[in-house]
Amino acid sequence: MSTASRAALSVAMLVGFYVLGLVQLAAAGFLLYEIWGHLHGYGAAKLSWLVIIGVGAVVIGLGKALFAKPGEPEGLLVTPQQAPDLWRLVHDMAAAAGTRAPDEIRLIPEVNAAVTEDARLLGLLAGVRRLYLGIPLLQTFTVDQLRSVIAHELGHYSGSHTRLAAITYRGRTALHETLRRLGTFNVFGWVFKAYGRLYLLVSNAVTRRQELEADQVSVRVAGVAAATSTMRELPVVGAAWNFYFNNYIAYGWELGYAPDDVFGGFRHLYAARTQELAKLRDEEPETHTSRWDTHPSAGERIAAMRALPPVQHPADDRPAGGLVPQLTQAGLALQREVVDFGSRTVLPWPDFTAASMTLVMQHRADRVFRSLSRLSGIPEAGLPELFELVAQGRLRELAAEFLPESPDPVTEFADIMENLIALAAVRSGQARWEHSWSSPARVVHSTGVPVDYSEIAKLAVAPETLAEARARMAQLGVHVEAARVVETRATGAGADVIGAMANVRVGDQETDLIVLNQGLILVPAPKSTDEGDQRIARMLSSHNPAELAKTYRYVPFEEVTAARIVKAVPLNAELTLHGGATLVLKERWSGDTIGDSRDTLTEILRRFS
Template sequence: MTTALRAVLAFALLAGFYVLVGSVVAAAVFFDVLLLIDFHANGLRAAIVLTLAAAALVQALIMVSRRSGGEQPGVLVTREHEPALWRTVEDLAQRVRTAPPDEIRLVPEVNAAVSEETRFLGLVATRRRMYIGLPLLQTLTVDEMRAVLGHELGHYSGAHTRLGAPVYRGRVSLIATVHNLRRHPFIQRLFSLYAKLYLRVSQAVSRRQELEADEFAVVIAGRQAMAQALRKIHYTATAWEVYTDDYLSMTGAGGCRPVAVFGGFHSLLNDTARQAELAKLVERPVETSPYDSHPSLAERLAAIEALPEPEQVPDPRSALTLLQDANVAAHAIEQSMWSPQGLTTLRAVSWEELVSHGVYAARNAHALRDLALAGRRVVGANRPYLDAAFEAIARGRQAELEEGLREQGWTAPEPVLARVVARALEAVLIQHGQARWELSWSGPARLVYDDGEEVALAEYAAQVAADPAAVAGLREWLGDLGVRHDYVPPEAEQEQPQAAG
């Protein structure tokens, strides 16, 4: 089936969706009118079910129709801001015989994309936008970036974006409709089946359009540049996922945000040990689905290899050379990543400081608080001081302490007390300036003493948790660190009951 035929079928299915909605609404009106003419109990049940379902359908469509595009992501760059980038895009647009975008926006994503606002089901275009991810500029060469930009402009040349806007709108409408019918399982099942058929057809169109856009990219930059760009994008996307999950996710800890988002990503990409890990990750098999919007990497590479190789003048420079000042651009994009409130309330700090706060918040803070609270409950103390937990252990009441921790959310098949004690003791060392979490781009942060020796408390904590006699030695060790017997963790202070007055 050709792409054009699939596109026509997708539009036909979209029209059929609205016909289906109209049929349900018409049936509801029919039974409501019938009840007014000749009342029957069976008719009443059918009228109620259909009327409620019709209301849910209409509500879903109204909600979708009222959704606006919202604020555009990233940073708008004009020809005055980035003349080299704009010249490149305009030159490539001429080569694929299409109009250039009206806007170029730099975004904090491993992606390049184009969009087109349209009217009358895509017949009239009103505004074109191109989105270019800074992580791509960090990792691709000029040749490879030209291939990527040529691919995106190929979507314009092939009128993919004009078809895509109404098709995407229909996809959103169908998904919202199915979700809104959750209280009407039979009708939801009907629309769900219809939605799956629509998605399979429309996504097949999208996959074919991606291959067509790859052909434009090869004409512009050659097979090698486009193939290498696709491999690098796959690698960079994997690296960005690791980066956001393990590092950027710490934003907010200690009221901080990273001062150099893309500087950190550059450090991770250039870490030798991390490169080996990422190389293994990108080799993992990727499952494909008929609902995927893009063909698999292997399919795209095979299709590219079958295309003729044009003559090209290589340009192996970093794609960052397309920007006037990469540091200025990176800073502007980083500013766009935070809300106005975040920019004013979160301190911009080094990655070393952010990791120190972030790992403590994720690993230690809750353990220290929860251990103190559980100890207060077991021994009946009036304050959540840390030594209450150790007193519970000294009395042989570890089971009660463990139960209290599980009630606070510490769940695992194995006993959690030793794990919580270890993390709480780490927190005590950090709170009293004896240790710190050390940033590593190779893997997880390390807790080290001032002399660089790694802190290892798991075995000792397990001994304390299992042996009440070990508590005396623990108390002596804490005293040598300057930890008071009545030490109340800062995280537990807010949990104290307020005095009446």
């Protein structure tokens, strides 16, 4: 079947989705007529309500889809005056591809490129065309590689792949909105779910074929060498982009800080991490394609490109960023368009890293100091009180909490002690965190020389050598009293969500249980178990763990002294907290569990058994 025939079938199936909805609506009307024609009173009302609920999801989903429109164009508009070379390249390639050039070029903060067209009258009338280019591609690609990407996207225009975008958007919205509202036991929903899966199979097969067609244009216009090079480089840039945000921005962002140049930093990291990137380039591309994928695998696309007739093109290995003069300023302008800093403190990169890592260090220290406070009875403990515990020969009591499986927790506690001494050095002004694009941030002396407090930490965990550790710290100008607790109560700052369970009974309260790697968030929930997973997904998409922990009851695992699993499935457990309070968790059979959340929580609770 040709791509055009597949696309026509895909559109026909979208129309069928609406027809199916109308048929079910008519069936619901007939059922209501029959119910009230044969029954009366409470029984008729109850059956009618069940029918209305069942078909209601269909009506709402179809209604929303009928009025749905794609959102406003995103990204930073780049005019021909701002980037004449880029526009000239795009126009030349459009002519070579045999299609009309885009009317707009926009930069986006993604490792991606895309085209859209606001076509009208079922795609018969052309509309405004937009080309979206990810700024990380401009920062990392050569001109040849960018030519390949642009040629591929223009191939979607020449293949008329974008003409039915509005219809496809409404159809997918209808599917999403309808299926999202259908409960597991909704009889009306069973037919829609089966039809939706069939539609996705057909639709995704169409888009996979369209991608291969666009690749043919890429090879013809930009050359096979540029096209295959681009396919191999895209996953490398994607991995680097994810690493950049996860390891350079996310931790500080969650703690209330932000760098002043969010996108510009990526260019520096990409230039500095040459060895790691080289290893990624050596990896063979993925070759497996699932029938549910919207794109063929990179390996399949590369093989198809190499099978095409070779076309010779002069190589252009210049950096693609040269096509956009003042690319750094363009990145900052894009940042103003798409990044919401909120109340975060915005700092230059070196200061952002120093402030964020110092706060991470403080949070780790606070965890130790809070346990020390419970053990010693001192409300706000710090490093002086910890040294006093060592002097009394009682460090094992504290160390065992952090190293429960260690045969020698006191000796291994030296690693934790090193972090506390480093914090004291930073707070004393004798050390600081140094930012680096080529390696992790590290603690250095105020003069910039790397420091190592491991030997002092080893001395500080033993009563007989504690005095020497104090003397060495004093020699270095590190004040013991500078390291003290800041957060006397645990928060969700820096925590990650590792699971979620809807409608768990906590005592007598229906609760959505959010499982963090540091504790449990208890969110009051409705009694109905319908759409529990969707309710949790919406909550997690709009709030980070720290915000949720601040808003709702938060039970950090450090407050748990023991746990007893009464029943494994559905999970029934009793948690004992410091002070003697208990917390009873009872999972409901009908409650939604996200992924392997039950197993994850069970494994955590067994550590306290």
